[in-house]
Amino acid sequence: MNLIVHHWDTDGITSAALLVRALKLEEFTNMTAPIGEFRFDERIWGAIEKAERLYVLDFNVPNEVEKVRVPTLFIDHHTQPRIKNPLVEQVNPSLEGEYWPANSLVVSEHFGIWNAWSALGVVGDIGEKAFGLERVRELLGKGGISREEALRLVELIDSNYIAVDREAVEEAVGVLLSHPLKELLEYEPWVKKAEAIRDAIEGAVSNAGERNGFAIVHFESPFNIISKVARKLVWELGYRGAVVVNGNFHGKAQVYFRISGKEAERINMTEVIERVRALGTNAGGKREVLGCVCERDKIEDVLAIIEEYLR
Numbered sequence: 001m002n003l004i005v006h007h008w009d010t011d012g013i014t015s016a017a018l019l020v021r022a023l024k025l026e027e028f029t030n031m032t033a034p035i036g037e038f039r040f041d042e043r044i045w046g047a048i049e050k051a052e053r054l055y056v057l058d059f060n061v062p063n064e065v066e067k068v069r070v071p072t073l074f075i076d077h078h079t080q081p082r083i084k085n086p087l088v089e090q091v092n093p094s095l096e097g098e099y100w101p102a103n104s105l106v107v108s109e110h111f112g113i114w115n116a117w118s119a120l121g122v123v124g125d126i127g128e129k130a131f132g133l134e135r136v137r138e139l140l141g142k143g144g145i146s147r148e149e150a151l152r153l154v155e156l157i158d159s160n161y162i163a164v165d166r167e168a169v170e171e172a173v174g175v176l177l178s179h180p181l182k183e184l185l186e187y188e189p190w191v192k193k194a195e196a197i198r199d200a201i202e203g204a205v206s207n208a209g210e211r212n213g214f215a216i217v218h219f220e221s222p223f224n225i226i227s228k229v230a231r232k233l234v235w236e237l238g239y240r241g242a243v244v245v246n247g248n249f250h251g252k253a254q255v256y257f258r259i260s261g262k263e264a265e266r267i268n269m270t271e272v273i274e275r276v277r278a279l280g281t282n283a284g285g286k287r288e289v290l291g292c293v294c295e296r297d298k299i300e301d302v303l304a305i306i307e308e309y310l311r
């Protein structure tokens with residue numbers, strides 16, 4: 001049995017479809033990890049035990065790949081260490097110091113198979129910037145897909161993982177393989193999901209309160225939309241920053257704090273992240289963002305820290 005383990009986003013899904021097409025695989029199983037978790041869970045390890053050959057695509061889990069005991073092709077574009085496991089063939093241009101914007105391109109280059117899926121992976125990973133690449137424009141053009149359609153297809157494909165629907169992510173590979181791309185613009189299960197996600201984002205954004213030019217929003221949703229809500233508030237609506245709380249994300253709380261580039265000169269986000277983490281939460285981020293998952297009863301403590309910076 002051929003087993004494909006891929007990232008849950010459009011780049012991972014198109015990478016898997018490209019691989020199946022390139023190798024003309026008749027029998028295969030494709031799986032993704034629990035959404036949001038960069039590891040192989042029991043279910044994946046169980047499948048690996050039964051597999052004759054494993055493919056890992058666009059999924060940056062070098063530590064897991066070191067442990068596999070079956071011949072494996074590991075194709076990725078994320079920065080990662082060289083794999084020492086002799087059963088693993090690692091294809092990753094980053095090992096030679098090259099930046100490739102999407103894994104779909106690495107798969108296409110490796111097997112010499114190029115089509116609109118190759119381009120969609122790029123649109124998925126880097127958004128509008130993808131259209132600045134000649135190759136992407138050419139592949140979409142040949143496939144009769146406009147820029148707007150490409151962006152919409154990514155929204156539809158990504159709606160599966162944003163809805164935290166692992167099964168639907170896995171089904172998406174088969175859906176791609178069995179439908180012309182144009183038809184997928186009307187693919188009902190994805191259209192409905194994308195609509196529900198858009199509504200949830202709009203709903204959250206329109207409920208935003210304000211303090212000192214910072215947006216503050218509380219909502220509850222099973223969709224993983226917190227970063228999109230914050231981006232909209234800061235990048236599109238021009239707030240100095242946004243504090244966004246999803247008070248019930250599959251039983252946990254998500255807190256997200258995004259600030260504008262200008263505010264990042266004043267607010268030391270590394271310090272905020274450290275303080276929030278010291279509460280015993282799972283917090284991370286960079287210069288302009290803090291993201292945190294915690295128990296619901298910790299929300300007030302996290303907010304108390306963030307509020308000190310909203311001056």
Ligand SMILES: [Mn+2]
Pocket residue numbers: 011012058077101102103125
């Ligand atoms: Mn990728």
